Amino acid sequence: MGTRISGLASGMDVDTLVKDLMKAERMPVDKLFQKKKLIEFQRDDYREMNKHLKELDTFIFEGISRQSSFLKKTSTSSNEAVITGVANGQGGTQKVTFDSVSLATSRSWIGSEVTIPDTRESSKLSTLVHTLPEKVMLTLNKPSGEHTSLALLIDPEKESIASFMQKISQSELGVSAFYDESTKKVAMMSKETGQGFSLHTTDEKTEALFKKLGFSMTASELIGSVESKDGKDAAFSVNGLAMTRSSNVFSIGGLTVTLKNNTTTPVTVTTSNDTNSVFDTIVNFVERYNQTIDKVNKKIAEPRFRDFAPLTDEQRKGLSEKEAQQWDEKAKSGMLQRDSLLANGLATLRTNLYKTVQHSERDFQQLTSIGIQTTSNYLEKGKLVIDRDKLRQAIEKSPEAVMKLFTNNSTVDGEKGIAQVMRQTIATTIQQVEAKAGNVLRTNQQFVLGKQLNDMDSRMKAFTERLKEVESRYYKQFTAMEKAVQRSNQQSVYLSQQFSNGR
Missing domain, CATH: 3.30.70 (Alpha-Beta Plaits)
Known part of the structure; x- marks a missing residue:
């Protein structure tokens, strides 16, 4: 770049003039910058929705998709000072009576x-x-x-x-x-x-x-002295059958038993289905499902403020921190408004919840049969509501049928449990979103919005190089003008001197 003469001859603020001229020249770059920011906002919102869907999938996997969540048992002892029992979920409901208990030593x-x-x-x-x-x-x-x-x-x-x-x-x-x-x-x-x-x-x-x-x-x-004693196995009878065990803690018939004291009085340990635990598992699923679809529905219904384009660095300097924050909130709003990927995913999930799961008990093949259905309030957009009394009665009547409704594992569509079908829908939606918005492990070249970001970067880089040339040209033009003005001034001074000498 040649020597710049900034207004020495003309008295003009050349730097300010060039800066103002470049503002107009820079407008296309600013537009590209704003478009890039909008793509980044959209990418980030997609990834945030995927995060919620993955969390729901994990919650389903660790809850209603596991048979163990529905097979939990609870046990009570008629004399816990002598015997306690903990159901391990492997046996059914039962009553076990222990008699003539002698502890292992x-x-x-x-x-x-x-x-x-x-x-x-x-x-x-x-x-x-x-x-x-x-x-x-x-x-x-x-x-x-x-x-x-x-x-x-x-x-x-x-x-x-x-x-x-x-x-x-x-x-x-x-x-x-x-x-x-x-x-x-x-x-x-x-x-x-x-x-x-x-x-x-x-x-x-x-x-x-x-x-x-x-x-x-x-x-x-x-050997030791005469005070030394050999150990003894625990001896007892279970429902009249004599048994021995080397330890005072052992398992029998789906029950982990702890013997605490010797007794000749019968003690009964009763095992039953843990209705409360199963009830809580299903209620927690419904609450998490409602929370997730509420977040997604709010995102795809968010208003779009097209008059609030993302701020450039220059624009941000002219605003207070609070004003910039409020502007950013509106600029980021509505990036996924009426998004078809997420809307279709939610619609499929709702369909999953209406389906009939064909298994052994016909009375418990739909969510409605255990007291769960979608709300009649259309503004809540498919949230589930629970008839808690009906749900508890269903669990008490047939816990295995309720379990199959959620967990039935099959390759036949009509026989797949609700948890299996929902996880498939969530996985498909997540994959489709990742194809468009990627994830932290993907490079920009591996998803649609990433390719658009790369294209924006290339265009902005090319335009920035062109702006440098334009700015250089402006300075050259002003420098030429300054030199011309300087020559004119020099000639004017010379002529004035000549006229003064000729008097």
Whole structure:
């Protein structure tokens, strides 16, 4: 670019003149900028609607599309201080009576009194055994045939009886251990209940240590004193059938049972359908569906303010922050007004909700049969309303039929559950919207509005380059004018001087 002479000769504000001239020249670029912003607004609104649809799809998937949501059970015990039961959903409604309950107990190993020398170091293991093992080797054999082994590192000079017992308890051996200073005895107990646990040492030094801790041994098996007891399996009868279990917590007939106390008095655990949970699952679905279609309906009914084009940077400078915010709200409004993709998606969803699901029970093959229908108020545009009493009665009468209405899995259209059909419709709508507006993982070249944005960028770039040339031309023209004015001024001064000299 050549040298610019900005009004020195003519006295004109050339920079301002060029700036004003460029405003007119820049108008087509501003129009392109505004069109680009409108496309971006539309893209963002599409993606926001897709976000709501995906959230609805996830809600359906985690709720009414799962059979487990309809198979929940509740259980009550006639004496919860003795027995409690939690239904796991695998069994039907039932009454189970437990009688003659005897709890499972753990295997215990109790040593005889430990003879400790009367020294200041009396708590140290080294006072009991002159040559301590660096590793204590123990194995716990279980009734199941499994076993766990322990190789416990100890410091012979520092390890106390109490700290040694604590390390055993904290290990993965499966045994709790402690030293009682009042009785001077070591006590150990299997963490699991049941009959048939045994504890073994696997080297001579470990055996010698436990003998000093008051335990007798039989062929490397830890026996203990006469206070030691073998564990017992839980014993009880269920509806008259005698049973045993190694644990006080077990499953039977779709019920997870916890035995808490011995008893000779019968205790009944009753399992029934969890009507409240199923009811809440369906009500929550209806509420989420209504929230979603309300957001989409409001978006496609939003008014369009065509007189409020997106603000350019120059226009924004002339407004206050509040004025710019209000302008932006109107400029962004109505980007999806009467949008066919979303309107068709909602219409198909409404059709899905009217459909008949052909399954085993004819009385529960439509939503209306369980008390759910669309509102009669046309202004609410297809929202669902619930007859709560009718819904609860349907769940209590036939929970399996209500479940099939929503979850029936089939490749035949007329037999597909409402959840399956709705998820297919939502997936199709989301795919169509993404083809037009993309998502965060797609490049502009992979969706319709993105290609339009790329085209706008290319046109704006080309026009911007042209504007630079126009601006340069204006400055050249003004510079030429300034030079001409300067020459004219110089000639005028020369002539004036000549006339003055000729007097």
